[in-house]
Amino acid sequence: MSRVPTLLGAVALAATFAIVVPTADSAAALRPKKVVVFGIDGLLFDKIAPVNAPTLDSLIASGRSSKTSLYANPMAPTLSGPGWATLATGVWPDKHKVTSNNWGTSTNLAQYPDFLTRLESANSALSTYAIADWSPLTSDSVGKAIFTSAIDKRETVSDAPGYAAADATIATKAATHLRDTGPDASFVYFGEVDIAGHSCGATGSCYTKAIENTDKHMGTVINAIKARPTYADEDWTFLVSTDHGHTNSGGHGGSSVAERSSFIIQTGPGVPAGTFAVKPKNVDVATTVLGIHGVTAALDGQVLGTPSTDPFEGVTLKPRVDETGIPTDVLGWTKTVPSGWGIDNTGMGTGGMAEWRGWSLTNDDFWTRTQADQQRESNVRARGVFAVADSDEWADKTTSGTFNSTLVSAPYAVTAGRTATIGFGSHYLKEGAETATVSVSFNGGAETQLLKYTADAVAKLERLTVPVPSGATSMVVKWRLTNGANNWYWAVDNPSVSVS
Template sequence: MPLAAAAHADAAGKKEGSSSAAAASAKRPKSLVIGIDGATFAKFEKAKMPKVKGLMAAGMTATSNLYANPMAPTSSGPGWSTIATGAWPDKHKVIDNSFAGARYDLFPDYATRLESVNSAYNTLVVGTWSPIRDTVFGPAVDTRLGGVNDADTTTTAVSKLKTTDADATFVHLDEVDGAGHSYGTEHRAYLTALATADTQIGHILDAVTSRASYANEDWQILITADHGHTPGGGHGGNQPGERQTFVIAKGTGFTPGSVRHDVKITDIAPTVLSHFGVTPAPAWQLDGKAIGTLAPDAFDALRPSLNTRVDELALPSTLKGWTTTAPAGWTIDNSAMPSGGVTEWRGWSFATDEFWTNAELGQGRETNVRARDVFAVADSDEWGDKAHGAGQFDSTLVSPAYAVTGGTTATVSYATNYKVDGPQTGDVYVSFDGGTPQLLQSYRANVNTFEKLTVAVPAGATTAQLRFRYTGTNSAFWTVDQVNVSS
């Protein structure tokens, strides 16, 4: 297996310059992932965290939201399993800290996958929380060690990084979570715990740069968390502070000071694998992607033009996160929509997770984990919370025309979360060269997946167009994202 690190795309989707990529490829790839249990990213600004903030300035920062029930609570077992495996809880099946029913046989941690590709890799896990070293990361990992506290974990990690040739290292720090449980995020003790973790991270980073072989190594550094905390302390629920997590990344391909909105914690595992030249096989069914392979879609281009609330008065007045203006090439057919209803959700809309899922908690919107950045959503439940004209929600999202080759098979792909809670339909149609739409896929039961559908392209056809029609009477919702047609 090649040891050269793969080139990564920066936040704008551009490749690194040939000189920097060539320099990196001549060095041995090394990876360090540090997890700060229970770290609430929104509190970083107030905390004394010069080391972490230095990584943010030197690399990429991305925040995103976790799931919540009914997929899984915002707990450590599901969180760290998601980070380690690159799959969401509905795949790896860790839904609490008991780990009962875990499918690590189908979705092993990334270090185990590295070992399966090339057992010569030296993999290291050091963690304060015992399930990290005993359960989340499997027995194929070369060295799994624990610490009695974070100071001990840090000392062990520093020693191993200085004195061994570890290739892929994961370090878990636990005591910020303890402060969150004891005091909540608004207490000075929580900020102090963040500052202490930052100092420990600094010691670990110094151990990396002090290695005698450092000049000949290409280090990828990632910092993340499994969940956040509520202001009053605790986690497991669906409040914004519990669900927000982050990825901070420094190394080849990460533009200094860049901020992204399309990166998820599931992307950590494939990003580490990519750094070692390992491309996840489709059969692995990972939800994450190597960060360097992510590219914005048409919906993401709407972010600068998103609006603040109109009828969703429970949301912060300054939060921008929705629009019913379609991106270039896309249209919305609301000819069958009744008048009135909640403004933000009249017909198909485009929204961010921060805006849409927090409009009303506890109704399953938090499970929309496979969408990235801005996505399309039809929500008959929220729309129906305000008086409207007679009739059901009935709106169709129409795609641009995609180039296809006649006489071949095309693949239609998109991320989707379809949830039913009453009378509702979801149908996908395809038409060729402006012809009559034909049914491609129907949804009548809950589906949360990344679809890849095949369709025969008629001989002579040159374009394909998609239609997503949703109807519902105070039911639930349908989200669509990352739509593509390839032939």
């Protein structure tokens, strides 16, 4: 019998033992993914560039970055407890319930654990690591630790010798562990900057020195990672953020722009250099870490760089007119709405502040500067540009009549016999006779009211449903604020309609 295979047999044999050449995408998918979150307590983003911080400068230049904004009381003070819990859990303080630096047992950390614990729960084969010298992060010193004992390796470095020395110890320990072990996800904390802020303020020389020290520590850790024999075959993502800002004189906890200030820096494979198209939120850090490892969770955050579908994004915002307390270089309001949208000011009173005469589009940086400590800072689930009807600020100049204004959507295509779902972020404070309603109309017909607020709705995500009547092909949504007379406000963000 011949040992030479027939042509047909050769083809069959080749097919059986075909060599599969991996594509670039499949090869990238097989590379181990690693992520390190650096937490620098009390660091103001604007203080990085003026000082000698080559590690941070390099991360900013090679990746993307943005300043972010936090809440204020009554949601939570700008303290380390709520700040780090927000970043670690991916939800805001109204969910995780850490509202001080001594939280005891009155939190929801069991329901909303940190991102490292979530990774362990989703895939115990992943290796995790956390190290800090502010003990509540990694020990149960004031209540259940923010980063739990489920983490593979969790270290608490004593701050007894001072945070400068303790941070140096963290750098040494973290560098060794990350170089030798290469955990899949890590949190590395440095506390000296915050202590310096309390000591000499954000403009003091000790604050500058602390930033430079911390930058060196980060360089030690990152260089150790890059010294790994397998580094070239791994995908490392680095994230940097903080828990709150600092005043120039030192301190935090309040509602000033400086105290509410935070930031996010991200660099790694596939991360473009530059700034984010829409300012991210600190809750996005946890969601991004989980996403890198293919884990999803119902959190307040989204993966960094997620494209916005908000129709309000992309409008051009203007400097203040009547809001003289806001710096002229802060751009933050317009009456020009997206194509197809409208503002109906029928019945609107006269006079008042130009920026708030009827519905306006604005952003957090501008709107929260109008008047602090009136819960505008609690509008945490709004992103980028959002719509506001603010009868309180409108009445800061002489007015006649009442505030009556309607935000009118562009027509949405709908299908008869289906159900339309209207989604939007809502932040409303109720007072007096002021009324806030949501209504819809089909094909230009009569309005149907879907919602009327009778109480505050703080940082809510609304979902309203309505059956689409026979013959209907289009639907318009209206957000109407009426009878306002120095009676607080309503903010609406990211409106959407789906049909099922």
